Amino acid sequence: MATSKNEMLDALLARMDAALEKGEKLPWQKPWEPIYGDKSAPHNPLSDRPYSPQNMLLLLSAAMEKGYDDPRWVGYQQAKKEGWQVRQGEKASYIYSPVIKTEIDEKTGKEETRAVAYRATAVFNAAQIDGIPPLAIVPESERKPHTAELDAITRQMGVTIAHGGNEAFYTPTHDRIQMPSRDAFHDQHGYDATKAHELSHATGHESRLNRESLKQYASTKGRAAEEMTAEIGSYLLSTRLGVPFMGNSPDMTDVQHASYLVAWGKDLTQEERRTAVANGIKAATELEKYLELARENGLVRGQDQAIEQGQEQSLSEAKAALDLPRHTTLVLTPRTDLHPRNGDDERYVPVNMTSGRIEQVEHKARELTMTTIDGEKVSVKVPDGLSFCNFKDSGDYEKDLDKFFGLKGKDVDIRVPNEKSLIIFDRATGAELYNGISDRPRTPYFIMQSARVEYGSNGKTFYTHPDGGERKELESVTGKLKAIYDTHALEIQQKNGQPIMVFSSGSPVNPDGSETDMNRYRGLIGKEVTVKPKERGLDVAEVFRKAPSRDKGMER
Incomplete structure (x- = not known):
């Protein structure tokens, strides 16, 4: 039996609507515990392999609707071969595999492979089957946190994480996750679940899935779609890893969450709702892809090496420790x-x-x-x-x-x-x-030591990362102004002769373009200057040195 993607998503949306109309919470809006440890995600008990994010969401929704707690799902014939028996009268749930076809794109003329339909396969939950051995419950004391995997995903994605304040949120402009300190959470699981949610948002960055709802987050419709996407994405990742799920989005208060659900039901069209759910599945798939890449690159460390107290270890430190x-x-x-x-x-x-x-x-x-x-x-x-x-x-x-x-x-x-x-x-x-x-020289960002005003530092400090050294904080940078790339990015030749790129958080991607500042800076090229950080921009001043005597110039 083949079906279209829209039909598959519509069936899922119908389940969601029915639950919300009854005043029930959706699976990803309820607290969840991985009582079966690493086998808590929907999986085939014969292969022990978890189902794909798409099928996982379908099976989790079916389990919620029918009251199943067991995460094992298997086909009728598979069960029969093992000597197990699906009870008479039990109804199947369905998973879907794509029907792949290679076609020529009419617009580009290029050959493209895409899913043209989805083939349904009937599966039954272990609760519907006689003779299947019980699945062992893992005591809470033996359920290990999965901080190491989440840290590895973060490093593989290249997302920056900062700690401080009492809110968790993702800023796409800086590709940055802000987290409260680890001490602000009841336990490591709560910290991990919140990080998983923000990583789900981060998949929508323009360098990754380039998600429209993330760009439109300030609007009511955009926020409703993006939060549903992030909730589904983080729920599927947490379920796959066995991270206890905390329920409502950590981005919002209960009042905001209720408001978003109203917008979800009333303001979004059916197509927009389909897209939001499909994007949640894509987000989970993207996070799984980064986890596999991190494993291939040796970035998943043992849990005894995992980051404690909510502090990130740099990728260079991880590589050095692993001698990669x-x-x-x-x-x-x-x-x-x-x-x-x-x-x-x-x-x-x-x-x-x-x-x-x-x-x-x-x-x-x-x-x-x-x-x-x-x-x-x-x-x-x-x-x-x-x-x-x-x-x-x-x-x-x-x-x-x-x-x-x-x-x-x-x-x-x-x-x-x-x-x-x-x-x-x-x-x-x-x-x-x-x-x-190019209309201008490209800013040599990657090949020069840099000092930048880091977002959130209130414009008081430069942060620099010397080769082979720890991050340093500088109150100012002094040297000869060699080049200007925009009003927020300057090249300074230091006293040791080495160049350093000095820029603020708005640069070099978003040039200021102010001709007044640019003309003033151009007049300082070749002169010794002191650059101090501002919250948005740089404070540049020429260094005037008083001559000790008449026959000695000002140059040093």
Whole structure:
């Protein structure tokens, strides 16, 4: 029996509406305990494998509706082969597997693989089956927290986490989760459940799933859709991991939560509701993907190494503890005065050209994955980490983006003859594949030590991360002003001769564009200045030194 995605989602929405009309809470709005330990998620008892997030949500909803506590679900014939018997008169629940078809997209002309329908498979809960052995309940004292897995997901995603205050929330502008301190929670499970919810929000960042409801969060409809998405995503992740679920969203008070449910029922169209539920499933799938990547990269540490008291360990510390090599990222720049430097999990190497096969073009052409002619697999970025298409070829961003995606699988030479140019050649024929010009030099963010005004510091402190050292706090930076990239990003040559990028939280992604400040800064290039942090921007002042005698100048 095949069905469409909308039919599948509509059946789920009907269950949700029926529960809400009765005044009942939805599965992800009720406290939940993993009483079966790591086997508490809906799973097949023969393979012990949990079902996909989509099917997990369907089975959890069916379990709520029918009152099943057992997480095991199995097909009729599978049960029969094991000598178990589905009781007469019991009704099946259904899971769905996609029917995959490869088609040519009419707009792009490219071959695409997509799910054209979903095939239903009948399954029965263990509570409907005679002869199946009971599932052992795991005492609460033996249920271990899953902080290590959540920390690994956070590091793999590249999301920043800060602690302080009494609220939990995600800020997409800075790709940052704000959490109360660990001491503010009743136990580690409560802290973990809240982090899972905020990580679910973070999947909607433009660099990940680029979710519209996250962008429209300030509106009533956007908030209702996004909170439903985040609740479903975090519920499925928590269920998969065995993290006790706390119920209502930690982003909202009970009054706000009730208001969002009213908006969910009255203001959103059926299509918008389908999208919100589908996005919750996508969020959970995305989080599972990051967990698998983190495991592959060795980032899931033993629980005895997990972070205590709500403090994050940097990825570089985790890598160092595991003695893992840093991944190499080549940063394209014509500057020969810059040297390789280490980030959290990357080694950034400045180069003015590179050659190899392009294996993958990442989201919005912000990064290329390449196998160099030496056989090394590396990432390639432009200095500010934004899209390669900021070096404009045709002048049409979408056309330039298509050109970059068309480079996948090609052997190329990439060169940057100057700070505003990017040229890509076909290695076999020498043909020019891309010739882009930028309207300004790209900010060398990845290849220079930086000091920034960190969001939430009230503009009082710079934070800097020297290579091989701990984070330092600076009240000011003094040196010769070498370059300006916008009113929030300046390059300073320090007394030791090393450059440092000084910027505020609004830069380099969102230039101020104030010509008054830009003209004033231009007049300071080559002069010694002191830069102090402000909450939004930088306070730059020329250093005037009093001459000790008439025959000695002011220069130091």
